[in-house]
């Protein structure tokens with residue numbers, strides 16, 4: 676994965692600046708929730724469900740076989756709740772399961788996973804969830820119960836969608852699970868060029884937000900495997916083609932009153948922050964250690980824009 680060190684900006688004041696663009700934080704594991712909340716971030720831009728599942732050491736099917744459905748749903752509820760409690764009432768955007776088959780194969784019960792030639796182009800993200808609505812239903816059941824418990828700060832995000840059809844299907848499963856999409860905040864990740872080019876049609880589904888997963892968006896736009904060291908120097912989230920897709924999505928989303936955000940690693944980089952704030956992104960989600968720098972960078976860009984607008 677592309678976990679590059681964050682570029683140093685300038686010495687920062689320890690005080691959290693007020694910004695119009697929200698600055699959120701990515702939370703990798705529930706145990707990091709406390710430290711993440713202490714950054715003063717405006718919410719969680721990405722909480723990945725698969726870390727809760729991978730830490731069980733078993734595939735969902737195997738875990739359910741051994742421990743029952745209730746235990747599985749309970750694990751998900753506890754993991755999400757730890758973060759939702761820590762941040763309440765600040766919003767926590769939870770992404771549904773997005774583990775590629777090669778990661779699943781390492782788990783107990785993963786023997787039956789397809790051996791894919793290219794897992795990154797394969798059975799992952801929403802593709803798996805739509806293909807196995809019976810297993811996906813447990814994740815949705817966890818969300819339904821969290822809402823019932825009063826966690827109205829929890830938001831649902833679907834990974835690796837390509838088009839409006841993917842989103843309509845995911846929405847229908849949400850409804851079948853007893854979740855009212857009109858009452859909840861939910862949205863998608865923009866991770867493929869197809870999704871970026873389809874966001875106008877996706878607006879018809881009623882999504883509240885679109886969040887840039889720049890790790891994948893970069894890999895798929897440039898055809899550069901994000902985990903291949905032979906082409907690592909070609910992995911450039913600031914490539915003009917990637918920025919063009921991002922800029923166009925922000926513009927389209929603004930026309931449809933859909934919030935835009937970034938939750939890929941590039942959200943922690945000052946150049947990307949400058950680009951996004953200039954384009955009018957609604958929020959930026961950064962790594963815990965980068966939040967304060969990003970807050971200050973956002974503030975600087977906003978002040979500059981304000982000055983330019985009155986000149």
Ligand code: PEP
Nearest residue numbers: 888889890891938939940
């Ligand atoms: C991304 O693709 O940028 C992203 C945030 O998702 P992941 O890194 O989990 O694929």
Ligand code: MG
Nearest residue numbers: 866888890891
């Ligand atoms: Mg991704």
